[in-house]
Protein backbone atom coordinates (compact mmCIF):
# COMPACT_ATOMS: atom_id res chain seq x y z
CA UNK A 1 0.00 0.00 0.00
CA UNK A 2 1.51 3.36 -0.92
CA UNK A 3 2.50 5.67 1.88
CA UNK A 4 0.51 8.78 2.46
CA UNK A 5 2.76 11.69 1.95
CA UNK A 6 1.96 15.35 1.75
CA UNK A 7 4.50 15.58 -1.02
CA UNK A 8 2.87 12.89 -3.09
CA UNK A 9 1.84 14.16 -6.50
CA UNK A 10 -1.80 15.12 -6.37
CA UNK A 11 -4.07 15.58 -9.31
CA UNK A 12 -3.47 19.24 -8.74
CA UNK A 13 -4.04 22.18 -11.04
CA UNK A 14 -0.73 23.69 -11.95
CA UNK A 15 1.23 20.81 -10.47
CA UNK A 16 3.39 18.88 -12.92
CA UNK A 17 1.28 15.76 -12.48
CA UNK A 18 -1.96 17.50 -13.45
CA UNK A 19 -1.33 17.46 -17.16
CA UNK A 20 -0.31 13.82 -17.22
CA UNK A 21 -2.85 12.35 -14.82
CA UNK A 22 -5.53 10.66 -16.87
CA UNK A 23 -9.12 11.27 -15.94
CA UNK A 24 -10.79 7.87 -15.47
CA UNK A 25 -13.89 7.20 -17.56
CA UNK A 26 -16.94 8.76 -15.97
CA UNK A 27 -14.91 11.10 -13.75
CA UNK A 28 -14.66 14.89 -13.98
CA UNK A 29 -11.80 17.06 -12.68
CA UNK A 30 -13.25 19.39 -10.03
CA UNK A 31 -11.45 22.48 -8.76
CA UNK A 32 -10.94 22.61 -4.99
CA UNK A 33 -11.93 26.12 -3.96
CA UNK A 34 -11.57 25.75 -0.20
CA UNK A 35 -10.30 23.34 2.42
CA UNK A 36 -11.72 23.87 5.89
CA UNK A 37 -10.22 22.21 8.97
CA UNK A 38 -13.27 21.04 10.94
CA UNK A 39 -11.46 19.11 13.70
CA UNK A 40 -7.88 17.89 14.13
CA UNK A 41 -9.04 14.72 12.32
CA UNK A 42 -11.37 16.03 9.65
CA UNK A 43 -11.39 18.50 6.78
CA UNK A 44 -14.10 19.73 4.47
CA UNK A 45 -13.19 20.09 0.81
CA UNK A 46 -15.29 22.49 -1.23
CA UNK A 47 -15.52 22.09 -5.00
CA UNK A 48 -16.46 24.27 -7.92
CA UNK A 49 -18.41 22.34 -10.52
CA UNK A 50 -17.66 23.41 -14.10
CA UNK A 51 -20.79 24.72 -15.88
CA UNK A 52 -20.85 21.82 -18.36
CA UNK A 53 -20.95 19.30 -15.47
CA UNK A 54 -23.52 21.02 -13.25
CA UNK A 55 -26.40 18.89 -14.44
CA UNK A 56 -24.42 15.70 -13.81
CA UNK A 57 -23.39 16.84 -10.34
CA UNK A 58 -26.87 17.71 -9.10
CA UNK A 59 -27.51 15.67 -5.98
CA UNK A 60 -29.94 14.98 -3.21
CA UNK A 61 -29.07 15.48 0.43
CA UNK A 62 -27.57 12.26 1.78
CA UNK A 63 -25.89 11.17 -1.46
CA UNK A 64 -22.18 10.64 -2.02
CA UNK A 65 -19.66 10.96 -4.82
CA UNK A 66 -16.60 8.91 -5.66
CA UNK A 67 -13.16 10.48 -5.75
CA UNK A 68 -10.35 8.97 -7.75
CA UNK A 69 -6.96 10.13 -6.49
CA UNK A 70 -3.48 9.31 -7.59
CA UNK A 71 -1.07 8.84 -4.68
CA UNK A 72 2.51 7.82 -5.32
CA UNK A 73 1.55 6.63 -8.78
CA UNK A 74 -1.34 4.41 -7.69
CA UNK A 75 -5.01 5.19 -8.28
CA UNK A 76 -7.39 4.90 -5.33
CA UNK A 77 -11.15 5.37 -5.34
CA UNK A 78 -13.14 6.27 -2.28
CA UNK A 79 -16.72 7.42 -1.68
CA UNK A 80 -17.50 10.59 0.28
CA UNK A 81 -20.95 11.86 1.20
CA UNK A 82 -21.81 15.46 0.55
CA UNK A 83 -21.97 17.46 3.78
CA UNK A 84 -23.35 20.40 1.82
CA UNK A 85 -27.09 20.74 1.27
CA UNK A 86 -28.20 21.13 -2.34
CA UNK A 87 -31.23 23.36 -1.81
CA UNK A 88 -29.12 26.06 -0.14
CA UNK A 89 -27.23 26.68 -3.37
CA UNK A 90 -23.92 26.37 -1.53
CA UNK A 91 -20.97 24.79 -3.30
CA UNK A 92 -20.65 21.04 -3.19
CA UNK A 93 -18.62 19.98 -0.17
CA UNK A 94 -17.40 16.68 1.25
CA UNK A 95 -16.00 16.17 4.74
CA UNK A 96 -13.31 13.59 5.29
CA UNK A 97 -12.17 12.17 8.59
CA UNK A 98 -8.80 10.47 8.97
CA UNK A 99 -8.99 6.70 9.13
CA UNK A 100 -6.13 5.28 11.18
CA UNK A 101 -3.48 4.21 8.64
CA UNK A 102 -5.96 4.95 5.85
CA UNK A 103 -4.38 5.91 2.54
CA UNK A 104 -6.80 8.38 1.00
CA UNK A 105 -8.36 10.05 4.05
CA UNK A 106 -4.96 10.97 5.50
CA UNK A 107 -3.68 12.13 2.15
CA UNK A 108 -6.68 14.41 1.71
CA UNK A 109 -6.30 15.75 5.25
CA UNK A 110 -2.59 16.42 4.72
CA UNK A 111 -2.10 17.28 1.08
CA UNK A 112 -5.15 18.72 -0.64
CA UNK A 113 -5.26 22.50 -0.97
CA UNK A 114 -7.30 25.15 -2.78
CA UNK A 115 -6.37 25.18 -6.46
CA UNK A 116 -5.97 21.41 -6.68
CA UNK A 117 -8.20 19.40 -8.95
CA UNK A 118 -9.62 16.08 -7.83
CA UNK A 119 -11.34 13.62 -10.12
CA UNK A 120 -14.90 12.91 -9.06
CA UNK A 121 -17.66 10.69 -10.39
CA UNK A 122 -21.18 12.15 -10.21
CA UNK A 123 -23.24 11.81 -7.03
CA UNK A 124 -25.31 8.75 -6.30
CA UNK A 125 -26.78 6.87 -3.36
CA UNK A 126 -30.08 5.90 -1.80
CA UNK A 127 -29.60 7.39 1.66
CA UNK A 128 -31.95 10.22 0.83
CA UNK A 129 -34.90 11.86 2.50
CA UNK A 130 -38.16 9.92 2.46
CA UNK A 131 -41.17 11.84 1.24
CA UNK A 132 -43.30 11.54 4.37
CA UNK A 133 -43.91 14.28 6.90
CA UNK A 134 -42.92 11.99 9.78
CA UNK A 135 -40.38 13.11 12.36
CA UNK A 136 -36.79 12.78 11.14
CA UNK A 137 -34.68 10.94 13.71
CA UNK A 138 -30.99 10.51 12.95
CA UNK A 139 -28.18 8.65 14.66
CA UNK A 140 -24.69 9.63 13.54
CA UNK A 141 -21.33 8.42 14.78
CA UNK A 142 -18.06 10.22 13.96
CA UNK A 143 -17.73 10.96 10.23
CA UNK A 144 -21.22 9.50 9.76
CA UNK A 145 -22.47 13.00 10.46
CA UNK A 146 -21.69 14.09 6.87
CA UNK A 147 -24.79 12.80 5.04
CA UNK A 148 -26.89 13.25 8.18
CA UNK A 149 -25.92 16.91 8.44
CA UNK A 150 -26.97 17.43 4.83
CA UNK A 151 -30.28 15.65 5.43
CA UNK A 152 -30.89 17.50 8.67
CA UNK A 153 -30.40 20.90 7.09
CA UNK A 154 -32.80 19.90 4.30
CA UNK A 155 -35.40 18.87 6.84
CA UNK A 156 -35.07 21.99 8.97
CA UNK A 157 -34.60 24.39 6.10
CA UNK A 158 -37.14 23.11 3.64
CA UNK A 159 -39.83 21.16 5.50
CA UNK A 160 -41.90 21.61 8.62
CA UNK A 161 -40.92 18.19 10.01
CA UNK A 162 -39.59 17.78 13.52
CA UNK A 163 -36.09 16.39 13.87
CA UNK A 164 -33.86 14.73 16.44
CA UNK A 165 -30.18 13.98 16.17
CA UNK A 166 -28.19 11.64 18.41
CA UNK A 167 -24.54 12.30 17.56
CA UNK A 168 -21.92 10.00 19.10
CA UNK A 169 -18.21 10.77 19.27
CA UNK A 170 -15.27 9.57 21.31
CA UNK A 171 -14.44 13.04 22.65
CA UNK A 172 -15.56 16.64 22.29
CA UNK A 173 -12.60 17.41 20.05
CA UNK A 174 -13.92 14.91 17.46
CA UNK A 175 -17.32 16.56 17.05
CA UNK A 176 -17.61 17.75 13.45
CA UNK A 177 -19.92 20.74 12.79
CA UNK A 178 -20.28 21.34 16.55
CA UNK A 179 -20.99 25.07 16.23
CA UNK A 180 -23.25 24.73 13.22
CA UNK A 181 -25.30 22.04 14.96
CA UNK A 182 -25.56 24.22 18.04
CA UNK A 183 -26.84 27.07 15.88
CA UNK A 184 -29.43 24.84 14.24
CA UNK A 185 -30.58 23.71 17.65
CA UNK A 186 -30.98 27.32 18.82
CA UNK A 187 -32.70 28.42 15.64
CA UNK A 188 -35.15 25.50 15.51
CA UNK A 189 -35.56 24.93 19.25
CA UNK A 190 -39.28 24.23 18.84
CA UNK A 191 -38.78 21.24 16.54
CA UNK A 192 -35.17 20.08 16.72
CA UNK A 193 -33.62 18.12 19.58
CA UNK A 194 -29.86 17.63 19.54
CA UNK A 195 -28.12 15.16 21.81
CA UNK A 196 -24.34 14.81 21.82
CA UNK A 197 -23.08 11.52 23.16
CA UNK A 198 -19.41 11.44 24.18
CA UNK A 199 -17.84 8.06 24.87
CA UNK A 200 -15.24 9.65 27.14
CA UNK A 201 -18.05 10.78 29.45
CA UNK A 202 -20.78 8.16 29.02
CA UNK A 203 -19.04 5.10 27.55
CA UNK A 204 -20.16 3.80 24.17
CA UNK A 205 -23.80 4.22 23.16
CA UNK A 206 -26.05 1.52 24.59
CA UNK A 207 -29.50 0.22 23.56
CA UNK A 208 -30.90 1.83 26.73
CA UNK A 209 -29.42 5.19 25.75
CA UNK A 210 -30.93 4.86 22.28
CA UNK A 211 -34.33 3.97 23.68
CA UNK A 212 -34.30 6.87 26.12
CA UNK A 213 -33.55 9.21 23.24
CA UNK A 214 -36.72 8.00 21.52
CA UNK A 215 -38.96 8.82 24.45
CA UNK A 216 -41.99 10.77 23.33
CA UNK A 217 -41.29 10.31 19.63
CA UNK A 218 -44.33 9.65 17.48
CA UNK A 219 -44.28 8.41 13.91
CA UNK A 220 -40.67 8.65 12.75
CA UNK A 221 -38.28 7.86 9.92
CA UNK A 222 -34.84 6.81 11.18
CA UNK A 223 -31.50 7.52 9.55
CA UNK A 224 -28.29 5.87 10.76
CA UNK A 225 -24.69 6.40 9.67
CA UNK A 226 -21.51 5.72 11.63
CA UNK A 227 -19.03 3.04 12.61
CA UNK A 228 -20.35 -0.50 12.14
CA UNK A 229 -20.70 -1.39 15.87
CA UNK A 230 -22.57 1.87 16.53
CA UNK A 231 -24.91 1.20 13.63
CA UNK A 232 -25.53 -2.36 14.82
CA UNK A 233 -26.44 -1.13 18.32
CA UNK A 234 -28.82 1.49 17.00
CA UNK A 235 -30.45 -0.77 14.41
CA UNK A 236 -30.97 -3.53 16.97
CA UNK A 237 -32.41 -1.09 19.52
CA UNK A 238 -34.86 0.32 16.97
CA UNK A 239 -36.02 -3.06 15.74
CA UNK A 240 -36.39 -4.26 19.36
CA UNK A 241 -38.52 -1.21 20.04
CA UNK A 242 -40.85 -2.37 17.26
CA UNK A 243 -39.77 0.09 14.56
CA UNK A 244 -40.64 -1.35 11.12
CA UNK A 245 -37.47 -2.10 9.13
CA UNK A 246 -38.81 -0.02 6.21
CA UNK A 247 -38.56 3.10 8.39
CA UNK A 248 -34.86 2.53 9.09
CA UNK A 249 -32.50 4.04 6.50
CA UNK A 250 -28.81 3.21 6.77
CA UNK A 251 -25.61 4.31 5.05
CA UNK A 252 -22.57 2.10 5.61
CA UNK A 253 -19.19 3.75 5.17
CA UNK A 254 -17.13 0.66 5.77
CA UNK A 255 -17.14 -2.41 3.63
CA UNK A 256 -18.86 -5.33 5.27
CA UNK A 257 -16.71 -8.17 6.54
CA UNK A 258 -15.61 -10.05 3.44
CA UNK A 259 -17.54 -13.24 2.88
CA UNK A 260 -14.46 -14.70 1.20
CA UNK A 261 -10.86 -13.61 1.69
CA UNK A 262 -8.63 -13.09 -1.33
CA UNK A 263 -6.50 -15.99 -0.09
CA UNK A 264 -9.52 -18.29 0.06
CA UNK A 265 -10.53 -17.22 -3.38
CA UNK A 266 -7.04 -17.75 -4.71
CA UNK A 267 -7.24 -21.32 -3.44
CA UNK A 268 -10.08 -21.96 -5.90
CA UNK A 269 -8.57 -23.21 -9.11
CA UNK A 270 -10.24 -21.05 -11.72
CA UNK A 271 -8.66 -21.56 -15.09
CA UNK A 272 -10.55 -19.38 -17.50
CA UNK A 273 -12.79 -16.34 -17.52
CA UNK A 274 -14.96 -15.21 -20.41
CA UNK A 275 -16.13 -11.60 -20.42
CA UNK A 276 -18.78 -10.11 -22.68
CA UNK A 277 -18.94 -6.33 -22.81
CA UNK A 278 -20.04 -3.92 -25.54
CA UNK A 279 -20.33 -6.66 -28.18
CA UNK A 280 -16.80 -7.78 -27.37
CA UNK A 281 -16.21 -11.29 -26.07
CA UNK A 282 -12.85 -12.22 -24.58
CA UNK A 283 -11.74 -15.47 -22.97
CA UNK A 284 -8.53 -15.35 -20.98
CA UNK A 285 -6.65 -17.37 -18.37
CA UNK A 286 -7.60 -16.45 -14.82
CA UNK A 287 -5.09 -14.55 -12.71
CA UNK A 288 -5.28 -15.69 -9.08
CA UNK A 289 -6.93 -13.20 -6.74
CA UNK A 290 -8.29 -10.97 -9.52
CA UNK A 291 -11.86 -9.75 -9.39
CA UNK A 292 -13.97 -10.03 -12.53
CA UNK A 293 -13.52 -6.30 -13.07
CA UNK A 294 -9.73 -6.61 -12.81
CA UNK A 295 -9.91 -9.46 -15.32
CA UNK A 296 -11.88 -7.28 -17.74
CA UNK A 297 -9.34 -4.49 -17.38
CA UNK A 298 -6.45 -6.89 -17.87
CA UNK A 299 -8.08 -7.73 -21.22
CA UNK A 300 -8.00 -4.02 -22.12
CA UNK A 301 -11.76 -3.79 -21.77
CA UNK A 302 -13.32 -0.76 -20.10
CA UNK A 303 -15.97 -2.05 -17.75
CA UNK A 304 -18.27 0.55 -16.16
CA UNK A 305 -17.10 1.33 -12.63
CA UNK A 306 -17.26 3.96 -9.97
CA UNK A 307 -16.92 3.35 -6.22
CA UNK A 308 -15.07 0.01 -6.41
CA UNK A 309 -16.30 -0.91 -2.95
CA UNK A 310 -19.45 -2.85 -3.90
CA UNK A 311 -21.60 0.09 -2.89
CA UNK A 312 -22.76 1.91 -6.01
CA UNK A 313 -23.77 -0.85 -8.42
CA UNK A 314 -22.26 0.79 -11.52
CA UNK A 315 -20.29 -2.36 -12.39
CA UNK A 316 -23.12 -4.90 -12.09
CA UNK A 317 -22.96 -7.78 -14.57
CA UNK A 318 -24.41 -11.28 -14.74
CA UNK A 319 -22.48 -14.48 -14.29
CA UNK A 320 -24.13 -16.78 -16.85
CA UNK A 321 -21.81 -19.76 -16.42
CA UNK A 322 -19.91 -20.83 -13.32
CA UNK A 323 -20.03 -18.80 -10.13
CA UNK A 324 -18.37 -15.99 -8.25
CA UNK A 325 -18.45 -14.91 -4.63
CA UNK A 326 -18.68 -11.31 -3.46
CA UNK A 327 -16.13 -9.75 -1.11
CA UNK A 328 -18.60 -7.00 -0.34
CA UNK A 329 -22.09 -6.23 -1.57
CA UNK A 330 -24.24 -3.30 -0.52
CA UNK A 331 -26.38 -3.29 -3.68
CA UNK A 332 -27.75 -6.63 -4.81
CA UNK A 333 -30.59 -8.42 -3.06
CA UNK A 334 -30.81 -12.19 -2.61
CA UNK A 335 -32.99 -12.67 -5.70
CA UNK A 336 -30.55 -10.78 -7.91
CA UNK A 337 -27.65 -12.79 -6.53
CA UNK A 338 -29.59 -15.99 -7.18
CA UNK A 339 -29.96 -14.87 -10.81
CA UNK A 340 -26.18 -14.56 -11.06
CA UNK A 341 -25.85 -10.80 -10.78
CA UNK A 342 -22.59 -9.61 -9.25
CA UNK A 343 -20.83 -6.34 -8.53
CA UNK A 344 -17.81 -7.18 -10.63
CA UNK A 345 -15.42 -5.03 -8.56
CA UNK A 346 -16.06 -7.42 -5.65
CA UNK A 347 -16.57 -10.70 -7.50
CA UNK A 348 -13.99 -13.48 -7.24
CA UNK A 349 -14.56 -16.58 -9.37
CA UNK A 350 -15.23 -19.83 -7.50
CA UNK A 351 -15.53 -22.32 -10.35
CA UNK A 352 -13.12 -23.65 -12.96
CA UNK A 353 -14.61 -21.47 -15.67
CA UNK A 354 -16.72 -18.34 -15.39
CA UNK A 355 -18.62 -16.37 -18.02
CA UNK A 356 -19.71 -12.85 -17.11
CA UNK A 357 -21.93 -10.63 -19.24
CA UNK A 358 -22.18 -6.86 -18.84
CA UNK A 359 -25.56 -5.63 -20.05
Ligand SMILES: Cc1cc2nc3c(=O)[nH]c(=O)nc-3n(C[C@H](O)[C@H](O)[C@H](O)COP(=O)(O)OP(=O)(O)OC[C@H]3O[C@@H](n4cnc5c(N)ncnc54)[C@H](O)[C@@H]3O)c2cc1C
Nearest residue numbers: 078079080081096097099100101102103104105143146253
Ligand atom coordinates in the same frame (compact mmCIF):
# COMPACT_ATOMS: atom_id res chain seq x y z
C1 LIG B 1 -21.13 5.51 0.56
C2 LIG B 1 -19.93 5.94 1.39
C3 LIG B 1 -19.84 7.24 1.85
C4 LIG B 1 -18.75 7.64 2.62
N1 LIG B 1 -18.69 8.93 3.08
C5 LIG B 1 -17.65 9.31 3.85
C6 LIG B 1 -17.59 10.63 4.37
O1 LIG B 1 -18.46 11.46 4.12
N2 LIG B 1 -16.53 10.98 5.15
C7 LIG B 1 -15.53 10.08 5.45
O2 LIG B 1 -14.59 10.45 6.15
N3 LIG B 1 -15.58 8.81 4.96
C8 LIG B 1 -16.59 8.41 4.17
N4 LIG B 1 -16.61 7.15 3.66
C9 LIG B 1 -15.47 6.24 3.93
C10 LIG B 1 -14.40 6.50 2.85
O3 LIG B 1 -14.90 6.09 1.57
C11 LIG B 1 -13.12 5.71 3.09
O4 LIG B 1 -13.44 4.36 3.27
C12 LIG B 1 -12.35 6.23 4.28
O5 LIG B 1 -11.98 7.60 4.07
C13 LIG B 1 -11.07 5.40 4.49
O6 LIG B 1 -10.30 5.43 3.33
P1 LIG B 1 -8.72 5.41 3.42
O7 LIG B 1 -8.18 5.30 2.04
O8 LIG B 1 -8.21 6.50 4.26
O9 LIG B 1 -8.47 4.09 4.21
P2 LIG B 1 -7.97 2.70 3.62
O10 LIG B 1 -6.59 2.80 3.15
O11 LIG B 1 -9.01 2.17 2.69
O12 LIG B 1 -7.99 1.86 4.96
C14 LIG B 1 -9.19 1.78 5.74
C15 LIG B 1 -8.87 1.05 7.04
O13 LIG B 1 -8.57 -0.30 6.74
C16 LIG B 1 -7.31 -0.62 7.24
N5 LIG B 1 -6.66 -1.48 6.23
C17 LIG B 1 -6.43 -1.17 4.94
N6 LIG B 1 -5.86 -2.21 4.32
C18 LIG B 1 -5.72 -3.17 5.25
C19 LIG B 1 -5.21 -4.49 5.22
N7 LIG B 1 -4.70 -5.03 4.12
N8 LIG B 1 -5.26 -5.21 6.36
C20 LIG B 1 -5.77 -4.68 7.49
N9 LIG B 1 -6.26 -3.44 7.57
C21 LIG B 1 -6.24 -2.71 6.46
C22 LIG B 1 -6.57 0.69 7.43
O14 LIG B 1 -5.61 0.60 8.43
C23 LIG B 1 -7.68 1.61 7.78
O15 LIG B 1 -7.94 1.57 9.16
C24 LIG B 1 -17.71 6.72 2.91
C25 LIG B 1 -17.79 5.41 2.41
C26 LIG B 1 -18.89 5.02 1.67
C27 LIG B 1 -18.95 3.59 1.14
